[in-house]
Ligand SMILES: Nc1ncnc2c1ncn2[C@@H]1O[C@H](COP(=O)(O)OP(=O)(O)OP(=O)(O)O)[C@@H](O)[C@H]1O
């Protein structure tokens with residue numbers, strides 16, 4: 001099992017999109033994949049399933065229920081919150097707004113996601129965790145549970161803000177709790193070729209992003225098909241199979257798998 005956190009405390013840079021598409025592509029390539037929604041906004045969850053198909057969520061796994069008897073009650077095991085997604089080979093741990101309470105929980109619970117994954121995640125080749133847009137306990141819990149971090153960045157100046165804070169957080173986690181955490185790379189998302197980037201500005205972007213990892217060669221362009229796919233409960237690679245957006249997402253997946261040095265099983269039916 002290899003666990004990858006998709007993280008950036010900056011909002012709206014494409015964490016959920018990259019998490020959804022990479023998870024789907026890896027499952028479609030034949031890797032048993034689990035995707036975990038670690039954001040109380042629940043955007044990853046709602047992009048896959050309606051809220052009436054699940055009861056247990058990540059908050060039930062990470063937060064101790066309030067006890068009426070004074071006896072400590074254990075949260076649910078991770079297994080109880082795992083659902084099948086619409087993509088074969090891809091399972092999901094959903095989240096909703098109740099997960100926001102995790103930020104107020106005692107520090108020792110930040111270890112629980114890692115422990116639960118070690119216990120219940122063995123059947124998966126890959127686990128992707130969609131992190132929330134803040135530098136809080138949920139992000140720490142996700143980084144503690146992960147082997148690698150992928151950082152999606154929007155390629156405008158606003159989208160690049162705060163990368164040094166994220167780099168600092170990752171470094172703190174590495175120093176204090178998870179020395180094996182590695183940056184797998186940064187993805188430039190929402191790329192608008194007509195507006196940017198000249199070779200010069202790409203190197204400025206790469207210098208800024210370099211703080212959080214080697215930049216992947218594939219840029220993800222701003223394509224409406226990518227934004228439309230979640231409302232159909234599909235990844236863009238299936239919703240818009242022959243669109244350029246799909247090619248880019250597959251190409252990013254190849255780069256990710258190459259960096260992970262994983263075998264690449266071609267599933268010809270997909271493309
Ligand atoms: N490459 C893209 N092309 C078109 N739309 C995109 C692309 N990437 C992301 N979007 C859209 O931009 C919005 C923000 O993306 P997303 O939700 O993935 O970002 P996020 O970093 O997870 O946001 P948050 O910080 O709120 O969790 C969404 O509406 C999404 O559909």
Ligand SMILES: [Mg+2]
Pocket residue numbers: 015016017039043044130131
């Ligand atoms: Mg998100």
